[in-house]
Each structure stands twice: as structure tokens, then as C-alpha cells.
Amino acid sequence: MDTKDKILKENLMKRKTDIAYLTDLFTKFNMVNLQLQGDSSNLIKTKFILSAFLSRVKLMKQNIGRGEFSQFPNLSQTSCQEDDVSTYVQHLNALYSDFKSRFEDILTMVIPPWIINPYGDIEETNVIIQEELTELSTNEDLRFSLKTDISNSGCKTTYPLLIPYYGI
Structure with missing residues (x-):
């Protein structure tokens, strides 16, 4: 060069x-x-x-x-x-x-606490979905799959009220 x-x-x-x-x-x-x-x-x-x-x-x-x-x-x-x-x-x-x-x-997207820890406190969640979150928090079958991937865990069909609020 x-x-x-x-x-x-x-x-x-x-x-x-x-x-x-x-x-x-x-x-x-x-x-x-x-x-x-x-x-x-x-x-x-x-x-x-x-x-x-x-x-x-x-x-x-x-x-x-x-x-x-x-x-x-x-x-x-x-x-x-x-x-x-x-x-x-x-x-x-x-x-x-x-x-x-x-x-x-x-x-700036707010991630609901239940997505990070679905087994945590549900009282700070919207009243409409508290019932499903209560059931979710005690569902041992989903506990393992939630740890690996929430989008493929069955939450979409089992807990349909969560979809409109959090777009899972």
C-alpha cells in the first residue's frame, strides 16, 4: 500500500x-x-x-x-x-x-410483580384477576413450568383473564 x-x-x-x-x-x-x-x-x-x-x-x-x-x-x-x-x-x-x-x-414498561414471582403477594394485584392468581399461586403443576418459561406454561389457557391485563 x-x-x-x-x-x-x-x-x-x-x-x-x-x-x-x-x-x-x-x-x-x-x-x-x-x-x-x-x-x-x-x-x-x-x-x-x-x-x-x-x-x-x-x-x-x-x-x-x-x-x-x-x-x-x-x-x-x-x-x-x-x-x-x-x-x-x-x-x-x-x-x-x-x-x-x-x-x-x-x-418504562411496568412488569407486574406476579409475573416475576407468581407465588408472591397477590393483594396488590387488580381485583378482577386476584381469584385466578390465588389459584395460580397454589398450582404445583405449573410451578416448575413457570420457572422455565411463562409463555409456554399453560397459563394462557388455564388463566385467560391474565391475558388482557398483561399480554402474556
Whole structure:
């Protein structure tokens, strides 16, 4: 490349840290994307995955701002200038804000306590579905399947009043 296009080589060398940063960041995007795929995906799992990703972006922004690049393995192998660090912090800040506004509906979604712990207190639940939740809380046959996957546990047919309220 030295003899063919010296300008291209110089530009690539100038942007080596940018390429390393974006490579590391897109690796993280791909990991989140893979977690969101599959038959077992649901809104609750999606909320937890997106919340965790936003927390990691916030942490990455703090760490990279103070020169800690361990979350960016490719970037840590380059010599990063202060201007580049500032640009990456701004980018991560914008990314955080964009994700937070784009997925606001999922991130602010209220997950009823009985979905997380169907065997917990039902008194704070809507009166209309308390009867079904009372039965659900004592149903030992469903206890095992609820631990593994609520969407395939039989709740949809056994407790139909829960569907309109919580969209299981």
C-alpha cells in the first residue's frame, strides 16, 4: 500500500483508533442483537436486555472518559489521542440518549410483580384477576413450568383473564 496510494494509507492510519472503537462497539451491538433473537424472546426479557445494555453504555462512557479502555479490546491496543477520547465519550453519550428515547416504551414498561414471582403477594394485584392468581399461586403443576418459561406454561389457557391485563 506504500507505493500504490500513500494518501489512503495515511488516512487509514489516522482513523485506526476510530476503526478499533467502532469494531469493539459493533461487537457489543451484535451480542445484544443475538440475545434479542429466538423463540424464547418476550417483552420482559427484552426490557432486561436493553436496560443492561444501557447500563453498560453508561459504564463504557465513564471508563473511556478516564482513559480506561479494557471494555474496548481493539481500542486498547492503539494509541488513542485525547481528542479521540472526547469524541468517543460524546458518541457514547449520544448513543445512550438515542437508545433511551427509541426504546422508552419498553424501558418504562411496568412488569407486574406476579409475573416475576407468581407465588408472591397477590393483594396488590387488580381485583378482577386476584381469584385466578390465588389459584395460580397454589398450582404445583405449573410451578416448575413457570420457572422455565411463562409463555409456554399453560397459563394462557388455564388463566385467560391474565391475558388482557398483561399480554402474556
